Amino acid sequence: MDRIKRALDSDLFYSYKSSPLALVSSIVAAILIFSAVFAPLVAPHNPFDPGSLNLMNGFSEPMVPNAFTGDTFMLGTDDQGRDVFSTILYGMRISLFVGFAAVVFAMTIGIVLGLTAAYAGGRIDSFIMRIADVQLTFPSILVAMLVFGIAKGITPVHLRDQVAIWVLIISIGLSDWVQFARVVRGAALVEKSKEYVEAAILIGRGPAGIVFRHILPNVLSPVLVIATISLALAIISEATLSFLGVGAPPTSPSLGTLIRVGQGFLFSGEWWILFFPAMTLLLLALSVNLLGDWLRDALNPKLDD
């Protein structure tokens, strides 16, 4: 109870209450995430269950009863008669899962390497940071594509579709760790010279204990900000890769895959197959992005560039 009261009195909550943009975007993000997580309960159909599909329902327009079956679909159906609303919910699930997992992966690598670089210093530091510099020369989407291509080459053909999601997570994660490493290293260098670290050395704690138990908690707030902004970027990266056909497999379509498929129907006038997934992607990326911006202003940590 006490903790809740303290949280409600905090500066962070005050800033949240007084920012309409933060309120709206957090509500939108919460609704989207909730309906994605509980997609099997929220969605009217299961788009991956062939038994629930009726080919006669194909190409139903949104909110217009189908000419053959009389069924009405809120956001229309695709060529197979799949309810677009349901495919969006299931697709968002995959987009969000890949996004979250990739950010956690990037964050873990970035934190470990950043802390190591800051605490070890010297050659290890310049080696890690030099690699980070080289990677920064290349746009992260290119790095992700390359990792994806190499991983695809290594995986045996019959396993490719099954592991594609994990490959995607690793590709996006590996393309995004540099941000975290740089910020963590910068913050950790400042913390390292503080007295509490000297005290910890004096009482005989080992380097790993000092770095992870003492320094890490003090560098987490900039990491949180970067993580939120990275989540928006990761969702967009995932959508871009899937759109280009080098991402989620056709067996588990994400929002990007749905847009890729929808593009094919644009010329024949079935705009809703493309339009609604695209809008969902925009809404998701924009709300998470705005939330990240607000968090950055509210926590105001000193960020590198």
Add this chain to the structure above:
Amino acid sequence: MIYSILKRAVQSVFVLLLVGLVAFSMFRFVGDPVDNLLGQERTEADIERVRQELGLNDPFVVQYWDFLSNAARGDMGVSFRQGRPAMEVILERVPATLELALVSATFAMTLGILLGIYTAIHRKSWISNAILAISLIGVSLPTFLIGIFLIYIFAVELGWLPSFGRGDVVDFGWWSTGLLTWTGLKSLILPAFTLGLYQLTLIMRLVRSEMSEVLKQDYIRFARARGLSERAINFRHAVKNTLIPVVTVAGLQIGSIIAFAIITETVFQWPGIGLLFINSIQFVDIPIMASYLMLISVMFVVINFAVDLLYLAIDPRLRDGKGA
């Protein structure tokens, strides 16, 4: 100054060696080249002979060196899918990508600088605010959605512009250009706009913030005190000093334009190296992937190096060798 140029040069070589290592590892560890060369009926002796011929039994460093010297001569192996030398396949597609990249970079630079100057001078006008608001939306939209959106409006609904391809091209030796034909120009508009939009907003915002800073400086106030016209102050004094950092950022953006061309080329089915790269990933065509990687890193490194030199030439403060 020579020291800092040298330092940059060493860094560039380091980047290329590292990228070379990645490309080499792709050949070495992704799929077995012996499997690709020999058919079903092969003996242990055949395998051993081919391994010896290909140098696969040499130490790692020797193989890496061989790979690098071949790559430097433009020999990156044969495309698995097309059965032709990978470098040849890539090079014939380079003109399409470079043309698209240069047109969209020019478009982004010109319009970005002009809009940036306008919004910095007229800070409070509603036109500036509208431009800034639109640019914010432009930045948060993924490139491929912008492309699809433009195709829908201008190709599907209005039917003014083609939705894919390059139109008719004119060949000059190994270079082909679409800039000289009417269909070529028409096909270029949508992809170039899509590709340049992000850079346009980036340059515009940069110019705007730099110029607003410059306009607060004492020498601008002094120029105003001297009774110079607003026009002379803005364009003769302020703009010149604004453009120094813009040169760096704009130069570095050319690299990312070439990389982001992958997305635009896929949306518009533009026959450049980006589309080739995406297809090579889909079909795991390692020689093409590796050649693309090498080619684009050489471009990146050259661009970065050139921008650094340019920056040293423009800004005297960096010449003492302390510049980062």
